[in-house]
Amino acid sequence: MEKMPKWADVLLTPLISLVLAMAISALVILAIGESPALALTTMIDGALGSSYGWGFTLYYATNFIFTGLAVMVAYHASLFNIGGEGQAAMGGLGVALVLLSLPLPHWALALPAAMIGAALFGAAWALIPAWLQAKRGSHIVITTIMFNFIAAALLNYVLVNLLRPVGSMDPASARFPNETHLPKLSDMALSLGFEWGKNTPANISFFVAVAACVLVWLLIWRTRLGFEIRAFGKSEPAALYAGISPVRITIIAMLISGGLAGMMAINNVMGEAERLVLNAVEGAGFIGIAVALMGRNHPLGVFLAALLFGFLYQGGGELALWTSIPRELIVVIQALVILFTGALDNMVRGPLERMFMAMRKRGA
Amino acid sequence: MAATVDPRGRLETAAPAAIELRGISKAFGPVQANRDIDLRVERGTIHGIIGENGAGKSTLMSILYGFYKPDVGDILVGGRPLTIADSQTAIRAGIGMVFQHFKLVPNFTVLENIILGAEEGRLLRPSLAKARGVLRQLAQEYELNVDPDETVENLSVGHQQRVEILKALYRQADILILDEPTGVLTPAEADHLFRILEGLRAEGKTIILITHKLREIMEITDTVSVMRRGEMVASVRTADTSPEELAELMVGRKVLLNVQKAPATPGQPVLEIRGLRMVDGSGVERLRGIDLEIRAGEILGVAGVSGNGQTQLLEILGGYPEKGSRLSGEIRMNGTPLPLSGGACNAAERRRQGIGHIPEDRQAEGLIMDFAAWENVAFGYHDAPEYGHGPLMDRDAIRRDAEGKIARFDVRPPTCDLAARNFSGGNQQKIVVAREIERNPDLLLIGQPTRGVDIGAIEFIHKRIVELRDAGKAILLVSVELDEIMSLSDRIAVMFDGRIMGERLSGQATTGDLGLLMAGIDPASAPPQDGNAPAGHPSEDPKTPRVS
Numbered sequence: 042m043e044k045m046p047k048w049a050d051v052l053l054t055p056l057i058s059l060v061l062a063m064a065i066s067a068l069v070i071l072a073i074g075e076s077p078a079l080a081l082t083t084m085i086d087g088a089l090g091s092s093y094g095w096g097f098t099l100y101y102a103t104n105f106i107f108t109g110l111a112v113m114v115a116y117h118a119s120l121f122n123i124g125g126e127g128q129a130a131m132g133g134l135g136v137a138l139v140l141l142s143l144p145l146p147h148w149a150l151a152l153p154a155a156m157i158g159a160a161l162f163g164a165a166w167a168l169i170p171a172w173l174q175a176k177r178g179s180h181i182v183i184t185t186i187m188f189n190f191i192a193a194a195l196l197n198y199v200l201v202n203l204l205r206p207v208g209s210m211d212p213a214s215a216r217f218p219n220e221t222h223l224p225k226l227s228d229m230a231l232s233l234g235f236e237w238g239k240n241t242p243a244n245i246s247f248f249v250a251v252a253a254c255v256l257v258w259l260l261i262w263r264t265r266l267g268f269e270i271r272a273f274g275k276s277e278p279a280a281l282y283a284g285i286s287p288v289r290i291t292i293i294a295m296l297i298s299g300g301l302a303g304m305m306a307i308n309n310v311m312g313e314a315e316r317l318v319l320n321a322v323e324g325a326g327f328i329g330i331a332v333a334l335m336g337r338n339h340p341l342g343v344f345l346a347a348l349l350f351g352f353l354y355q356g357g358g359e360l361a362l363w364t365s366i367p368r369e370l371i372v373v374i375q376a377l378v379i380l381f382t383g384a385l386d387n388m389v390r391g392p393l394e395r396m397f398m399a400m401r402k403r404g405a
Numbered sequence: 406m407a408a409t410v411d412p413r414g415r416l417e418t419a420a421p422a423a424i425e426l427r428g429i430s431k432a433f434g435p436v437q438a439n440r441d442i443d444l445r446v447e448r449g450t451i452h453g454i455i456g457e458n459g460a461g462k463s464t465l466m467s468i469l470y471g472f473y474k475p476d477v478g479d480i481l482v483g484g485r486p487l488t489i490a491d492s493q494t495a496i497r498a499g500i501g502m503v504f505q506h507f508k509l510v511p512n513f514t515v516l517e518n519i520i521l522g523a524e525e526g527r528l529l530r531p532s533l534a535k536a537r538g539v540l541r542q543l544a545q546e547y548e549l550n551v552d553p554d555e556t557v558e559n560l561s562v563g564h565q566q567r568v569e570i571l572k573a574l575y576r577q578a579d580i581l582i583l584d585e586p587t588g589v590l591t592p593a594e595a596d597h598l599f600r601i602l603e604g605l606r607a608e609g610k611t612i613i614l615i616t617h618k619l620r621e622i623m624e625i626t627d628t629v630s631v632m633r634r635g636e637m638v639a640s641v642r643t644a645d646t647s648p649e650e651l652a653e654l655m656v657g658r659k660v661l662l663n664v665q666k667a668p669a670t671p672g673q674p675v676l677e678i679r680g681l682r683m684v685d686g687s688g689v690e691r692l693r694g695i696d697l698e699i700r701a702g703e704i705l706g707v708a709g710v711s712g713n714g715q716t717q718l719l720e721i722l723g724g725y726p727e728k729g730s731r732l733s734g735e736i737r738m739n740g741t742p743l744p745l746s747g748g749a750c751n752a753a754e755r756r757r758q759g760i761g762h763i764p765e766d767r768q769a770e771g772l773i774m775d776f777a778a779w780e781n782v783a784f785g786y787h788d789a790p791e792y793g794h795g796p797l798m799d800r801d802a803i804r805r806d807a808e809g810k811i812a813r814f815d816v817r818p819p820t821c822d823l824a825a826r827n828f829s830g831g832n833q834q835k836i837v838v839a840r841e842i843e844r845n846p847d848l849l850l851i852g853q854p855t856r857g858v859d860i861g862a863i864e865f866i867h868k869r870i871v872e873l874r875d876a877g878k879a880i881l882l883v884s885v886e887l888d889e890i891m892s893l894s895d896r897i898a899v900m901f902d903g904r905i906m907g908e909r910l911s912g913q914a915t916t917g918d919l920g921l922l923m924a925g926i927d928p929a930s931a932p933p934q935d936g937n938a939p940a941g942h943p944s945e946d947p948k949t950p951r952v953s
Binding site: 272 | 434435447723724725751752753754755756762764766769770773774775776780783784785787788796797798800808896
């Protein structure tokens with residue numbers, strides 16, 4: 042017996058959570074003597090009101106789609122991968138090594154090569170915690186967190202000591218060759234004959250992210266491997282009974298998860314910075330957790346939630362730019378959204394379920 | 406109609422009933438769990454409540470114990486109306502409950518468990534001292550002997566249950582509700598429990614016994630009420646009824662209580678186990694040299710109290726021995742040795758060898774409770790070529806197959822999109838049984854096929870198992886229900902403490918004989934006993950196995 046219709050569970054619950062988060066944010070903004078209405082219009086205008094705003098919103102969303110999918114795939118195997126941050130950072134290293142070492146004449150060749158590099162490095166970074174979990178029982182939450190720090194330190198070392206061009210004061214790699222620069226969405230729009238999102242970082246990676254959503258959906262719900270991942274995630278004793286190897290599934294799920302997180306680098310490192318800089322991930326790995334939670338661990342949900350967080354990121358930036366609302370408050374708003382849509386989900390769902398039960402009773 | 410019956414046949418006086426329910430109804434959403442229930446339980450009687458799973462027995466008792474509030478209806482305790490808002494109210498009104506799954510803190514002593522929630526004052530010492538005195542007295546009065554300073558996790562299941570009863574009595578319960586109390590006990594332990602209950606009755610306590618075992622109802626209760634689909638369909642004096650009549654009342658149609666089967670015609674040995682030993686991850690030897698043989702066309706029943714190695718045996722045969730365990734010995738399937746460790750020792754490989762498996766715990770192992778019925782039909786066989794192409798699954802093919810199985814096994818409701826958890830226990834089990842039997846395995850491992858399954862479904866499942874045997878397949882049946890073992894098996898092996906205590910042909914086995922074997926006593930080698938000694942008092946526990 043379902044307690045409420047599926048559409049209500051999938052759409053209504055997060056929407057109400059979102060409204061609640063916005064209401065409390067409004068109170069906070071009021072409390073510091075600013076106008077919530079102005080804040081909201083500034084955010085909407087800045088993030089969605091122009092193709093320029095959209096260009097940034099989609100760029101951020103692309104990052105969050107990759108990290109959200111990463112968290113989601115692991116979650117279906119009942120593994121909480123908090124290491125998206127580190128895996129995405131290592132993905133960046135993979136991209137940089139591929140693009141700086143291989144002579145790739147065109148972006149159409151460079152993109153798949155960089156994707157492979159990014160996915161391999163991200164997956165490799167997830168492999169050690171996965172192996173430790175599968176074989177030694179070391180909890181994946183702890184190990185993936187630790188690996189975030191190790192990745193940051195490793196990248197620091199590599200950038201300062203190995204990849205930094207001679208004479209540069211900047212802890213960053215050399216710029217990637219011009220032939221490997223990815224087409225921006227604005228360039229693509231221009232070639233189709235209209236102007237869109239000029240000077241924004243959104244690039245072709247967005248379409249790769251959308252394709253990844255479809256592929257992940259196929260993987261989880263249409264393949265035998267996805268069946269095994271989901272079965273293992275629901276019940277390990279049952280998986281053993283059915284002949285599904287926990288070790289194998291733990292490792293495969295984490296490899297896919299790490300690979301997806303790593304692939305984020307084709308957007309931020311290859312598509313935007315066009316070189317590897319320090320701290321390129323900027324917390325997107327952690328946002329991925331909220332995105333997956335809010336997206337109900339479904340690719341479509343992840344896509345929508347990633348758009349929302351892209352909007353919050355871009356809108357938040359605009360808020361800091363155009364109003365006297367301090368930057369810190371934007372973090373508060375984002376945190377409230379995460380809190381309500383992720384952690385306090387049941388607070389909304391409980392009353393909603395009761396409401397639907399009551400309605401059905403009256404209808405029956 | 407709910408007759409008010411005095412157990413000893415005397416004329417009913419005007420004394421108020423211990424418990425009286427009037428017109429109790431309770432709905433969970435659209436599901437009517439209890440509908441207009443009337444129940445009268447006289448003081449100083451043992452009243453049985455019997456019904457299939459989902460008939461509403463547990464809901465009714467939860468209402469009585471204050472876990473649920475009835476939508477309408479009145480509860481009278483000792484003749485006075487009472488609103489039972491929570492279990493505290495129930496306890497104050499003298500109602501005690503012994504749950505099917507004990508609510509004990511495993512690493513507390515018996516004494517600490519007894520006073521838990523009933524501590525007086527801030528310091529524990531006075532409460533403990535008081536409890537010790539009360540406990541001594543209770544032990545003398547009712548044969549409820551338990552060492553008050555033993556840690557609960559070191560007690561046998563039977564003793565843990567006594568602690569639960571003591572807990573209720575310590576809280577001065579006059580009315581004791583027991584939910585399926587014998588499910589985990591040996592026949593001897595169950596006998597002892599019944600003697601305790603009789604002692605309590607003699608002291609004027611009132612006992613409500615919820616069970617699905619007709620034998621127990623007939624053996625111990627004074628009156629019995631039958632529930633079906635949320636309604637109380639009958640309340641009768643036990644002496645005036647029969648198991649057949651009760652079964653029919655429960656199910657709503659005639660039920661065959663005994664399995665109808667022709668004598669077995671065993672063929673070639675299918676499974677041979679020689680000297681199988683297993684030491685688990687913590688170094689405990691769980692199997693101490695098992696020798697068994699099962700032939701084509703026979704059902705070998707393995708009897709025993711749970712926790713004597715049956716689970717380990719099934720897991721090893723099923724291809725997934727406990728992590729970190731060490732195995733030795735030999736298992737041959739159709740003459741080929743099966744790997745006992747390493748990568749080739751897994752459940753998928755065993756299935757390819759023709760071993761089907763209905764696991765002991767369908768909810769934890771046999772099914773993914775959140776998966777739809779059709780996905781569960783493919784579970785374990787999801788790599789089968791007919792279920793997909795390459796890495797992709799063919800949902801339509803699986804669905805068609807599932808619909809056929811659901812129809813043939815009469816799974817209700819007959820929808821393959823419903824999640825497994827939304828089926829009743831019996832229908833969940835039918836999904837598992839359909840999946841495993843229809844693969845036509847050479848050897849079918851069955852653990853507790855009818856645990857928590859209602860009578861109608863039991864009859865059906867038993868029939869299918871016998872059909873598979875008659876098709877010339879070998880069947881290993883592990884069950885803690887002695888009745889089930891005795892009626893279904895062709896040969897019976899009894900397990901105790903990781904060993905096979907003995908084997909009997911099913912026609913020659915008696916409950917007493919098997920009961921002794923289950924308690925670890927070999928009647929053949931035991932010194933001669935006088936008349937009634939054997940089955941009577943093994944309760945002074947002859948090394949009762951511990952629960953893990």
